[in-house]
Amino acid sequence: MPVSVMRLTNINKGIIKLLPQIVTLIILITAIPQLAKLTWRVVFPVSPEDISALPLTMPPAADPELKNVRPAFTLFGLAVKNSPTPTDAASLNQVPVSSLKLRLAGLLASSNPARSIAIIEKGNQQVSLSTGDPLPGYDARIAAILPDRIIVNYQGRKEAILLFNDSRAPSPPPTAAGNPPLVKRLREQPQNILTYLSISPVLSGDKLLGYRLNPGKDASLFRQSGLQANDLAIALNGIDLRDQEQAQQALQNLADMTEITLTVEREGQRHDIAFALGDE
Structure with a gap:
């Protein structure tokens, strides 16, 4: 047998002996990506492809119209409307007397306007009203409560209903x-x-x-x-x-x-x- 034929035969025998290892290596190389995917799916139910395909959600941009909205809570609270200043009170004292058929039976003029109360009498009924409340029987509302009168808004103008609108006037404050x-x-x-x-x-x-x-x-x-x-x-x-x-x-x-x-x-x-x- 020629020498070249013997060498080829020996090479083929070596290849045949290594064939199982080669096949195993090819199988492993082919299976590694699948094993990696399987492991990823077990550990993380969402696949990498799904993750990359998920839309990126960005926080919504601030609405420019909301920039001027005041927060519902402030450290020191919201400012409370002040009672009428002396100048305002003086001008309110010049408001003409109303012709409404109502009687101011009594009032509580507080330094806190929200706690001021006027007792309005219409006929034989009396009601307790505060600033902003409607007057019974008329399309009018109380605009201010002063120590001796109330100011009402009636038909677009201010009118006064006096507390002491009779011959019996109070003594001057002693x-x-x-x-x-x-x-x-x-x-x-x-x-x-x-x-x-x-x-x-x-x-x-x-x-x-x-x-x-x-x-x-x-x-x-x-x-x-x-x-x-x-x-x-x-x-x-x-x-x-x-x-x-x-x-x-x-x-x-x-x-x-x-x-x-x-x-x-x-x-x-x-x-x-x-x-x-x-x-x-």
């Missing part, structure tokens, strides 16, 4: 020039009026007749105001204190009042006693 230090103390802490007045309810059966007034621990205000011992208070700023619901409402707002006008009965006659507690 504290305005009587005792400045006392006025200052009451302005700083108006709720301390109970230090100067002793107030006790007077009942006849289940009916409230009013509140008996006598000097408190400090009798200075009592003496200067024109009150007398055992005066019977029947109204506060025109609000009937003999109506238990109205009386409770009036007493709850006592600390916020800037002016107090007490209507008292004394020896069968009525007298109005005014206290100026607000800023001059």
Whole structure:
């Protein structure tokens, strides 16, 4: 046998011996990508192709119209509308008197406009209203509540309904020039009026007749105001204190009042006693 044939035979035998290893290597090379995909699917259910195909979601751009929107929460809260300035109050005092067939039976003029209340009487009915509320029977609304009147918007113009629109006018506030230090103390802490007045309810059966007034621990205000011992208070700023619901409402707002006008009965006659507690 020629030498070249023998060498070829030996080479073929070597290849035949290595053939299983070669086939195994080819199978492994072919299977590796599939094994990798299988492993990826087991560990991560979404395939790499699916991940690359997922749309990229970007956060929405800020709406330019929302830039001027105020947040619902602020560290120090939102500013509260102030009560009318002295200039505004002076101009409101010049508003013409309304011809509406309504009577201002009483009011609570607070330094906080949201707590001011007007008692409106129409016929035999009384309603408690605040700023912005509609008036009964008319297309009109309350624009402002002042110590002695309310301002209403009616048919595009401002009109005033006065509290004391009869011959019985209140006395001028005695504290305005009587005792400045006392006025200052009451302005700083108006709720301390109970230090100067002793107030006790007077009942006849289940009916409230009013509140008996006598000097408190400090009798200075009592003496200067024109009150007398055992005066019977029947109204506060025109609000009937003999109506238990109205009386409770009036007493709850006592600390916020800037002016107090007490209507008292004394020896069968009525007298109005005014206290100026607000800023001059």
